[in-house]
Amino acid sequence: MNTRNHQPSTRGTATLHISKYTSIAVLLGALSGCAFSDLTTSAHMREPQGMEQTLADSDLKLSAAAWPSETWWTSYNDAQLNALVAEALSGSPTLRAAAARVHQANALEDIQGASLLPNAEIGMSVTRERFSSNGTTPAPAKGTWQNVHQGTFNLGYELDFWGKNREAVRAAVGRRHALEVDERAASLMLSTSVVQAYIALQDNYEQLDLAQALLDQQEQIEKLTQQRFEAELGTQIDIKQSQAALPASRANIAALKEVIELNQNKLASLLGKGPDRGRTITRPRMRASSTVTLPTNLPAELIGHRPDVVAQRWRVEASGHEIEVAKARFYPNVNLTSFIGMQSLAFDTFNDHSSRILGVSPAISLPIFEGGRLRGNLDAQNAAYDLAVENYNQTVIDALRDIADQIASLRWLKERLAQQNEAVATAQAASDLVSSRYAAGLATYLQVLATQNATLAEKRQLVTLKSRALSLQANLSRALGGGYRPQIQPDADVTSTAAKKS
Template sequence: MNHGTLKTALALAVGLLGGCSLIPDYQRPTAPVADSWSSAPVDAQALLPWGRFFKDEQLKGLIGEALANNRDLRVALLNIEKAKAQYRIQRADLLPTVDASVSGTHQRTPADLSTTGRKQTTHSYEAGVGFTSYELDFFGRVRSLSQEALEEYLQTVEAQRSTQISLVAEVANAYYQLQADLQSLALSDQTLESQHQSYLTTRSSYQEDVVSELDLSQAESTVRSAQASQAQYQRLVEQDRNALVLLVGKPLTAEQMAPSASAALALDAALPAGLPSQVLSQRPDILAAEHALKAANANVGAARAAFFPSISLTASAGSASGQLGELFAGGQGAWSFVPSINVPIFNWGRNQANLDVAKVQTSIEVANYQKAIQEAFREVADGLVARGKLDSQVTAQQLLVKANDRSYDLARQRYETGVDTYLNSLDAQRNLFASQQELVGTQLARSQNLIALYKALGGGSE
């Protein structure tokens, strides 16, 4: 076989790649959820990118650095590169691997084994190009495996998107937790200062026999309670900062974790919801589950193809000679063409078992896909239910703080004029502080709910 014959054989082999495919026709499973959320708005819009959804420039800077430095996200990106390389490896099996080789063989044959009755020493040299055991993909086995590898690669891409959205949400939650604890710490500082001044006044009054020892003891207890609260929030603030450093993946400056103005912390509450088919189908975790299902479906095709004969080709063309100096001389051309066919006859049910495994795996991936949709639907439904209630709760809590503040002012005035006891003033102050702390917690819960809803709806691309 000369070089032209080898090229013809290669062209024939490549032409046979368009054989049949035994991959089952893919049908997207029915989503096992309702057509819409009971509390969803009518209109569906595209989600805002996180850079527009979050208003706080300090938070946006932290998210940007986390996307560049976070180790979990870096692992996800490396998994994409790994899956891409694996797909290229599997894709390469669709075409024959052509190698060039030069070899020499030296052999000595003893006299009693020689056909001439005398010992012989022979030498042979070969140079050529060719391919070995190239499978003609008549029944689509190799293409099915290639399709499976492609879907697995696409699955890792969606997994990386899911990791990125989760990271954005985690950084935002950690940041808002830090800001809430900083607000609570500031309230504790203010309360401690106020109660300390009240204690000094009460102590002076006690020394002048104006108030009882009970009043002095109660004033001191409020100071100790405020000191404990202050220490608690100092600890929480440091822990929040440590959590942010871990998420961002690098040390942070004091300015990057400083308190922000309340206006900067506001989130866009007008989140769209729409129908599940318009929103949930774009969530990366659901897309990843569907790619896993498609990969399992392609593997069924490969398992089916194992029941059919496989045809392999080995071919080479080049020069051969007994003398190295005459290897490329005229008339030294050599070629070989070795087709082979392997017909499965009896393998103790191995092929059928492999097909059964592939089919069961497909059923598993269908269940995983539908479960992912159900979980996503519940996340959005829970977020929508909590959204309106938390808005009402924040409004009510703000009114409660205002009422407690007025009550404390009146109780303090009554005590200072001798109309009422110190205990009533103390209770009013405690109620004010507790309602202020509760307001901070409720505002944090509302922000975290909006972040969770933003994540549940699939996030927005930056």
């Protein structure tokens, strides 16, 4: 009888050992789950709600297609503004820093994703070694110095039974997506800042026009006062009063020119350029839209249009996966390593078939006593998740308030503009009447001065309200997400994508 046929092969023995290790790992894993069952999260995500009455009372047109476009600033019909925003988005250090953070997150995701794949390496070594005379090394090598030549191909793989590595990759993907959305949010804030600074610059120029028109009028009245004095219809006091108003008006014009230059510097800074770039920015020619339209599907779709809300949602997603990673650390690690290669004391026999070496090494490690480190880590991840959820909830609340503020302001701006136009017309009529009476010698210069100041104040307020109309439209576009459309929702399965990248 050939007994060799009844001996288990080396390969069969290794498979049997691996199966035993796997069974042990599953058993130990079942026991480990009891160590953290009392640690849970407490926060819950809120969905945006409570905008229905605000929309109904807004007196603004509602449309399902009213979400802003990605280039929402083009609605102002100002070619220079379009060029400035494009320049800012292409040259801003802030956006380049955001892009660098996304690049860094991509690299970290690649590093984390490598844990899902086998690890292979080639090792070559020559070791000068003295073998023990009383060890396992046989004669003639024992008790002598020898060179040990070894070359191996090593392969290692962690059997991710509990999903620790997969969840870590999911968390890395979530953090990367959050930073990508942060980059979009930074772009939105930058474009909004450029538009708002441009609106302020236009307001400065229009206020300068009013101040210059007032100065021209005052100079005409000063000449008229001189003529009245020469015709013995006025006094020296009237002349001094008319002359006294001129320096104040010129000082006001100088102050407005200063503000214009400061706003040009601000715009140059937003473009990522020096102050000289601001000197080339000419007078804005923006026009406010006659109609403002709101989306009818607020607030249900708000979480998909506001980049700050989407970014926080991705952070919640990443924190949830980090909890799963922390839980998996309670379970045993199961690693499988193997090697194949050549080993020889003499270099000339290194390539002989008899010098080959081969080994397989399954290993299981289970934390027994770690001083509460694993429970503390899981508890910290639970707290981080709760913090991410509450940050998300607060971001949603702030987003709803932001939109409601813009709606409320737009709602009342129409009435304010109507009343202000009437106030300007009334003040201008009074000023014209008093000026005519003054030319005819029927009014005093103080009356002229009073009506001029009143008219100027009303016109300034009207210019401010018109600039506010432009600003509110920009703020509404920003509050509605500025044309952002997420390509991947936070709840999507992204594990396979991360594994492929690694």
